[in-house]
Amino acid sequence: SQKIEQNSEALNIQEGKTATLTCNYTNYSPAYLQWYRQDPGRGPVFLLLIRENEKEKRKERLKVTFDTTLKQSLFHITASQPADSATYLCAPQGGRRALTFGSGTRLQVQP
């Protein structure tokens, strides 16, 4: 069955460092993959979409890579700030419009 794995343990880093979050998927051939941010008590907010033919995508301090051979996406936040603290969800997508989300990784940026 299709499976999405994100590190369930919280990631704690110091302000100014680069945060790297991992999303692995199995039994999937997604045409593209989305990353969302979710703050406590709020709905997920779209951040980035990367297509299967794109290796890397950037948006301000965010960078996403998509390796269809490894079946993995990496999400990087450079020069991290305490305001980046949140849960980050990945959603590989293929075959239907609805999203299938991973369980998310909580990021905590210490000042």
Place this chain on the structure above:
Amino acid sequence: GAGVSQSPRYKVTKRGQDVALRCDPISGHVSLYWYRQALGQGPEFLTYFNYEAQQDKSGLPNDRFSAERPEGSISTLTIQRTEQRDSAMYRCASSLGLEDTQYFGPGTRLTVL
């Protein structure tokens, strides 16, 4: 509207009662999705509409759950004969339709006693 809205924000009901959860999508958004989210988990797909047509209901847990979007705008998710295991955050999302970037509402927290 400015964003996706959902009502009520909180609903407490007794086991066996029916509940109706409402979603008002962003104006002009063709696609509307219902998800359920447990604490510490990502949203779990329930059903999806394109305009008024229910395109995919494969995520609905059983026949107590139903959804409609009769005029292609507001949608209602109905849960009949609620059970304690139905307690969760129910989230609605809408998208313009093409790139599938989804905009989520604040959710309805359902508690079944």
